[in-house]
Amino acid sequence: MVSPSSLNEVIQELAQEQNLTRIKKLLVYACTDIWESNQARLDEFDLRNLVQDLLETAPTLEQLKLYLNGVVKTLNKQAEYALVANAITNVLKKTYPDYESLPQEVSLQSHYRKIARELARDREQLGIKKLLFCASGNHWENNPAILDNIDFLNLVQHIHELAPTLEELKNVLYSIVKTLNHKSKYTPIANRIVTTFGSLYNEFLPDEVDEPEPIQVTDLPQLPTFPSKLTTAPKFNSSDPQVLEQLRRSFNWFDLRLELMKHANPLRAKILIFSTLYDQFDQDDESWTAFKLQTLDDLLRDLCFNHRSLEDLQTKLENTAKSLAESEQYSQTASAILRAAKPFYAAGLQQNTPVMTQVVERSPHTSSVPTGISSPPNPLQPEPPSPASSNTPDDCDRQRRHQQAYEAFLTAVEDLFTD
């Protein structure tokens, strides 16, 4: 029986973990067999109940490890969730009576210091830090000020706690590299990390390493809709809402908007983008109301995240401009948008894969932007202009994108078997 005080302690510790969301997802899945990716529903689960359930299921530390390993093997993002499972085990091990702190701890510390020193001296130390920071359950951080404040020693220690075998370390590093735009730059960096960590793993072998079991496709705990499949397939890390959000935040959208406002009429820019993303804009009352709910900022983000290259964007904007009345005005607007969007594409922030999240998922009405006091709240929400039953060219385009995304998803699933 676990003492209440140690249970409190581990729950508090878990609650402080940086990747709490993933921890909770895994706990919920381990305890209920439900893969819950909805944050609100996830929040409803009580951490204490989950931990208690899990401790009842696994009365010994060994059983806990075996059980969580088994659960992780049914997931798509195995490398990432293996680390999540380790994080859970690391915290929960304190509740088992036979747990004693490692006698090796002192010598481990000196190893950590040695590795940290070595990595900090490396020419690519910034890249190493970015990769390690991301691997320890965080987002991809580009801000040098934040990176500066991250200590290599803590990072090394944390990584070792999360990935007790070299195999696990490799898996997670390379699966992150796969999602990056600069793969060729980061592959040697990952290699360097693996080599540097090698001595540590050779000296301190973990208790046991389980033989990997074959993966059952039917066990993939994913929802049967496209977007959620995409977000959990390893290749699509960049469409993971968290990563996507991080990208959105790290880029200076204010500067992009400022650049656009200096050279274009904001209202024309909005109409052009809206027409490019959704349906043709006609200024009847319903479209107008829907349109008034959108901010230029939202529209610009959607526009950039849904076009893979500047050329792609140019073609789409120019075609839309031609189809609008006063097309000359809109052609000018199109070129201003392209100029403003350049830094976004230069920074390599666009998606590598077709994204389903915005254009398809979102109708202009779903975002609840306050319309301001001047326009009274509209009780009659007009029908979204886009998902009509007729087969418009836009629909074909969407179907094509669905198809592409689905094929990419299948490739990703195949990759799970070939690795």
Add this chain to the structure above:
Amino acid sequence: MDASELLNRYASGETKFTGVNLAGEDLSGSDLIGVDLSRADLHSAVLVFSYLNRATLSKANLLSSKLSGANLSQSDLIGAKLRDADLHGAMLQNADLRSADLTLANLLDANLIDADLRNTNLSGANLTGACLRGANMREENRRYSTNLRGANLRKADLRGANLTGADLARVDLRGANLSEATLRGADLSEADLDEASLKGALLTEAKLVGANLRRANLTNAKLERADATEADLAGADFQRAVMPDIKLIKADLRQAILVAVRLSRADLSRANLQGANLRDAELVDVYFARANLTNADLTHANLVRAELSSANLMGADLRRATLPDGRVYD
């Protein structure tokens, strides 16, 4: 006078139309660059996408007019009545809006770069997404300041704006860009600044009582003597912020990043600092009465003379911290 007469006379070279009555007329898309319509009655007029660059519209009645997408750059709108006007996506760059009445106006995504907004009444206006870089909102004296009471400034770009002493109580500033803005002595009590950027902002003596600053970016901000009692600052990033003598009584600072902040003499009584990162922070003479520092990272922090006797330090990391008595913890 009706719309066609105005356009005909303007086409033949006439530009002065002071005091004319054009109420309710449809002038959308018309080219009236440099026209003088001062004191004209244009209430409810439709001026969508019109070109009114450098127009004189001082003291014009533009009540409830439709000016969305209109180009009003460098126009003179001194004392204009723009109450309830629709200026959605309008271009007001370098416009002079001193003493104009924009109460309840819709300025969604409007370009107000370098506009003069001194003594402008923007109470209840919708400024969502508006760009106000370089706009002049300086308080000349108590009676001559920009009124933003009840305005919506979500995602507005106010970088570098001078908002000294501005009344921004309960204003919606979610996701707004206030980096490098001057907010000295501004009233931001109960304002919503969720995810706002306040990088390097000057918030000396600002009132932040009960404000929501969740996930806000306050790196390098200056908050000396500010009052953030009961503010929600969970997860906010304060790296290297300078905030001696700040009041953070009962503030929620869970998981806040307070790396290398200067917090000397701050009042953190009953504040919740669970899991906060206070590494390298200067915490000399800080009052931590009944503060919750569970699992906080205090490594390398300077806690000389700090009042910690009733603080909860369970799980806090004090390695290499300088303790109240001057000893270094190891």
